[in-house]
Every structure is written in C-alpha cells, then in structure tokens.
Amino acid sequence: MNLPNKLTVLRIILVPIMIAALLIPFPHHVLAAGLIFGVASITDCLDGQIARKRNLITAFGKFADPLADKILVIASLVCFVSLGWCDPILPIVVLFREFAVTSVRLVAASKGNVVAANFWGKLKTVSQIVAIAAIFAMQYFTELCTLGIIPLDTAVFSGIFFIIGEVLLWITGVATIISGLIYIIQCKEYISDF
Numbered sequence: 001m002n003l004p005n006k007l008t009v010l011r012i013i014l015v016p017i018m019i020a021a022l023l024i025p026f027p028h029h030v031l032a033a034g035l036i037f038g039v040a041s042i043t044d045c046l047d048g049q050i051a052r053k054r055n056l057i058t059a060f061g062k063f064a065d066p067l068a069d070k071i072l073v074i075a076s077l078v079c080f081v082s083l084g085w086c087d088p089i090l091p092i093v094v095l096f097r098e099f100a101v102t103s104v105r106l107v108a109a110s111k112g113n114v115v116a117a118n119f120w121g122k123l124k125t126v127s128q129i130v131a132i133a134a135i136f137a138m139q140y141f142t143e144l145c146t147l148g149i150i151p152l153d154t155a156v157f158s159g160i161f162f163i164i165g166e167v168l169l170w171i172t173g174v175a176t177i178i179s180g181l182i183y184i185i186q187c188k189e190y191i192s193d194f
Contacts, residue, residue, distance in 0.1 A: 002051075002056045002058065003047075003050055003054075003056070004046075004047040004048070004050045004051035004054075004056050004057075004058075004061055004065075005047070005056075005058060005060055005061050005064065007043040007046055007047040007050070008043070008047050008061060008064045008065050008068045009064070009068075010040075010043055011040045011043045011044060011047075011068040011069075011071075011072060012064075012067075012068045012071055014036055014039060014040040014043075014072075015040065015071050015072055015075050017036055018033050018036040018037050018040065018072075018075070018076070019033075019075055019079055021033035021036055022076075022079045022083070023079060023082065023083075027147060028140075028143070029143075030136060030139050030140040030143045031140050031143075033136065034133070034136030034137065034140060037072070037076060037132065037133065037136060038133065040072050041072070041129045041133070044065070044068070044069055044072075044125070044129070047061070047065060048065065059114055062114045062115075063105070063109075063114070066121065066125075067102075069125050070098045070102075073094065073125070073128045073129070073132065074091065074094060074095060074098065076132045077090065077091040077094060077132070077169075078091055080132075080135060080165075083139075085135055085139060085162065085165060086135070086162075086165055086166065086169055087166060087169075090169045090170065090172075090173050093173050093176060093177065094128075094173070094176055097176050097177065097179070097180035100180055100183075100184065101121075101179075101180055101183045101184070104183060104184060104187045104190060104191060105187075107187075107190045107191055108187060108190040111190060113190065115183070115187055115190075118179075118182070118183070118186070120175075120178060120179035120182045120183070121179050121183065123175055123179065124172065124175045124176050124178075124179040127171060127172040127175045128172045128175075128176070130168070130172075131165070131168035131169050131171065131172045134164070134165070134168055135161075135165045135168070135169075138157075138161035138164065138165060139161065141157065141161070142154055142157050142158055142161060145157060
C-alpha cells in the first residue's frame, strides 16, 4: 500500500476516535474531537497531492479517498445532530447526494470505468470541511464558557453559533446539491441503460 492510500486509511481510522472524543463528555472533548477532525482533513489534502506528485494514483485511491471524505463528513454531521448543533435536514441532503453519486460510480465501475472526484466534488468537500471546522471552533468556545474559563453567558453564544453554523452548513448544502447534479449529468452514459 502506497503512502497516499495509507493516509486515506488513516483518515477512516480517525473517524471513530473523533466520534468517541465528541460524544463522550470530558473537559475539552470538543477541542480533542476538532483536532482529530483537523488531522483527518489534512490527510485529505495530502493524499491527493502526494498521489499526483509522485504518480501514485491507484484505483483503490480513486474509490477510497472520496469514501473516506464521506465517512468523515457524515459522521461529523450525525454527531452534530445528536448534540443539537445542527438541523437534521442537511445530513439527509448530504446522505442522499452521496448515495446517488456512489451509485453512479458503482454502475460506472461495473462497466470498467472509474469515476474520479472532479472539481465540484472537491469544492463540496472543502466547503463541508470548512463549515464543520467552524462549528467545532464555535462549540469549543461555548465549552470554554461552560467550563468557566471564559466568563461569558453560554446561552447568548449558543443561539448565535447555531444560526451561524446553519448558514455555513446550508452554503455547503447548495455546493453538495450542485456537485451531485453535475456528477449525474457527467455520468449519464453510465446510467442510460436504466
């Protein structure tokens, strides 16, 4: 297994650790989960750059890299819903898009074609990572207020941060929908038999 693929697998392995850090309350657990998310997100940038620079692009990487992104993003969003940090509608939109695009990729693969991530898919992923990272930062600020480290009223910030997080997530929601439609349009020849 080459280095880019190892980084992709590492990203997948980091997800349950991030989930545990996020959902098991302990002091600064939001910071711990956010840092794990950050490390996992950095591996997303590195694996693709290394693969292209060293000509280490593999069929496994073309499938596993976007899959690892989906696992990281969806796990984060589901945890956010569980914690009351975001509305459940956006994760449903993301899941629907991911299942649709993955289905198209599987049909293409059954015909011997590997559909790699395109610009729009990468833009969608970057927007999701930025929005999720911002939510981690805002929620950690709220945690610091709750712990008394920052002597401010948590209730005021909680409402404001929820609205900011929703706006950021809906911006990514639009990118998610657009990228999904573009994938389906670009791959219509693979699904024309259906």
